[in-house]
Amino acid sequence: MISIEQASEIILGQDTEPVPIEVSLEEARGYYLAEEITSPFDLPSFDNSAMDGYAVCGESSTYRIVGEIQAGSGDEYDLQPGEAVRIFTGARVPPNTTSVVMQEKTRVDGAVLYVDDSVDKGSNIRRRGNELSLGERVFSPGHYLSPASIGQIGSLGMDTVRVYRKPDIRIISTGDELIPPGRKKKEGQIYESNSYALNAVLEQYGFSCLERTHIRDDFKAIKEGISGYLDRSDVLLLSGGISVGDYDFVKQALEENGVEELFYKVYQKPGKPLFFGRKGDKFVFALPGNPASSLTCFYIHVLPLLQKLSGAEDPGLQRILIPLKHTFDNRSDRPIFLKAKVEDQTVTILNRQSSSMIQSMAMGNSLVFFEEPGKVPKGERVTTILI
Numbered sequence: 001m002i003s004i005e006q007a008s009e010i011i012l013g014q015d016t017e018p019v020p021i022e023v024s025l026e027e028a029r030g031y032y033l034a035e036e037i038t039s040p041f042d043l044p045s046f047d048n049s050a051m052d053g054y055a056v057c058g059e060s061s062t063y064r065i066v067g068e069i070q071a072g073s074g075d076e077y078d079l080q081p082g083e084a085v086r087i088f089t090g091a092r093v094p095p096n097t098t099s100v101v102m103q104e105k106t107r108v109d110g111a112v113l114y115v116d117d118s119v120d121k122g123s124n125i126r127r128r129g130n131e132l133s134l135g136e137r138v139f140s141p142g143h144y145l146s147p148a149s150i151g152q153i154g155s156l157g158m159d160t161v162r163v164y165r166k167p168d169i170r171i172i173s174t175g176d177e178l179i180p181p182g183r184k185k186k187e188g189q190i191y192e193s194n195s196y197a198l199n200a201v202l203e204q205y206g207f208s209c210l211e212r213t214h215i216r217d218d219f220k221a222i223k224e225g226i227s228g229y230l231d232r233s234d235v236l237l238l239s240g241g242i243s244v245g246d247y248d249f250v251k252q253a254l255e256e257n258g259v260e261e262l263f264y265k266v267y268q269k270p271g272k273p274l275f276f277g278r279k280g281d282k283f284v285f286a287l288p289g290n291p292a293s294s295l296t297c298f299y300i301h302v303l304p305l306l307q308k309l310s311g312a313e314d315p316g317l318q319r320i321l322i323p324l325k326h327t328f329d330n331r332s333d334r335p336i337f338l339k340a341k342v343e344d345q346t347v348t349i350l351n352r353q354s355s356s357m358i359q360s361m362a363m364g365n366s367l368v369f370f371e372e373p374g375k376v377p378k379g380e381r382v383t384t385i386l387i
C-alpha cells in the first residue's frame with residue numbers, strides 16, 4: 001500500500017498536455033490561463049482624480065475656477081498658478097495640477113474656490129502607471145481566473161483570453177443496493193447519493209460532469225459501461241465496488257478495458273481502497289463506495305489531477321495551520337482526514353467520523369489531517385484543509 005505523498009506524486013507526476021482554447025471574458029471564470037498577459041499600456045494610462053473636488057494649481061487658500069472636467073472627458077486645460085478646475089473621480093487631471101482637493105474641504109463663492117486645509121502636493125492624484133506599467137507581466141500561464149483576474153483582464157481592454165480546456169468527466173456509480181432518490185426503497189436498499197455529491201463537488205470547483213449512470217454489480221455490465229464512457233471522457237470517476245468483496249468487479253473490469261493501474265490502495269482513512277489508472281491520455285479514479293471516503297478521495301486526489309489537466313500552476317487544496325478548539329485523542333492507525341469545522345479562528349473536530357457517514361462533512365467546512373495517532377492538546381495548530 002502506498003502513502004498519501006506517494007499517491008500525490010504519482011498523480012501530479014503524470015505527463016499531461018493541457019489543450020489551449022480561446023474563450024470570451026464572460027465565460028473565462030474558473031479557467032487557468034494558457035498565455036502570459038502583459039500590460040498593453042500603463043495602468044492607469046493617465047493621471048486622474050481619486051476624488052470629486054477641485055484640481056488646483058499652486059499652494060494657496062483661494063483659487064479662480066476656470067472650468068470643469070468630467071470623467072471620460074478629453075478636455076485639455078493649461079492651469080496657471082491660482083487656478084482650479086472642478087473635477088470628478090476618474091477624470092483626467094490637467095498636467096500642471098498640484099493636487100486635487102476633495103469638495104468637502106472647499107467652499108465656493110461664484111468663481112472663487114476657498115480651500116479649508118493646506119494643499120498637500122500630489123494628493124488625490126492617481127498617477128499614470130502606478131498599478132501596472134506598459135509591458136509589465138500581469139499574469140503567467142496557469143494563473144487561476146478569479147473574478148478579480150477577469151476584472152483586471154477586462155481593464156486591460158481584452159475581451160477574449162486563451163485558457164486551457166477543462167477535462168470531459170463522466171461518473172459511474174455501482175452497487176445492487178442502490179436506487180435513485182425519489183423512488184420508494186425496498187428492504188436492504190439504500191439511496192444512491194455519491195454521484196450527486198461528486199457532481200456537485202465538480203461544479204463547486206468549476207468542472208462539470210457530462211454524463212452519469214448507475215450500473216448493478218454485474219461484471220459484464222460494468223465492463224461495458226466503463227468501455228462506453230471511457231472512449232468519450234478525459235477522466236472517468238467510478239464509485240463503489242473497488243474493495244475485495246465477491247461483488248467488487250470494478251478493478252477487474254478496468255483491467256479488461258486496458259486501463260493500466262497506477263496505484264491501488266492508499267494508506268489513509270477514509271478512502272483506503274482508492275484506484276488510480278490510465279489508458280492513453282484518459283484517467284480513471286475508482287473511488288471507494290462509502291460516501292465520506294468517496295468525497296475525501298475527491299478533495300485529496302481527484303481534484304489535483306483535474307486542476308493539472310486544466311493547466312493549473314499549483315494544483316491541490318490549500319493547507320493551513322489552525323489552533324484546535326479542544327483536546328483530541330486520535331486513535332486511527334492510518335493517517336486520517338477528519339471532518340471538521342473552522343469557526344472563530346479555531347477548528348473543531350466533529351462527531352460521526354465513520355466513512356459511511358456524510359452528515360459531519362455536510363455540517364463542516366474542512367478536513368483536519370493527522371499523520372500519527374496520539375493525543376493532540378487544545379490550542380495546538382493542526383493541518384486543516386478548507387473544502
Ligand SMILES: Nc1nc2c(c(=O)[nH]1)N[C@H]1C(S)=C(S)[C@@H](COP(=O)(O)OP(=O)(O)OC[C@H]3O[C@@H](n4cnc5c(N)ncnc54)[C@H](O)[C@@H]3O)O[C@H]1N2
Pocket residue numbers: 173174175177178190191192193194195239240241242243244245248270271272273287288289290291293355356
Ligand atoms: N474485507 C475487507 N472489506 C472492506 C475493506 C477491506 O480492506 N477489507 N475496506 C473497507 C473500506 S475501507 C471501504 S472504504 C469499503 C469500500 O468498498 P467499495 O469501494 O467496494 O464500496 P461498496 O462495497 O460498493 O460500498 C461501500 C459502502 O458504501 C455504500 N455506497 C456505495 N456506493 C454508494 C453510493 N453511490 N451512494 C451511497 N452509498 C454508497 C454501500 O452501500 C456500502 O455501504 O470497503 C470496506 N470493506
Ligand code: MOO
Pocket residue numbers: 268269270271272273288290293355356
Ligand atoms: O478507508 Mo474506508 O474509506 O475507511 O472507509
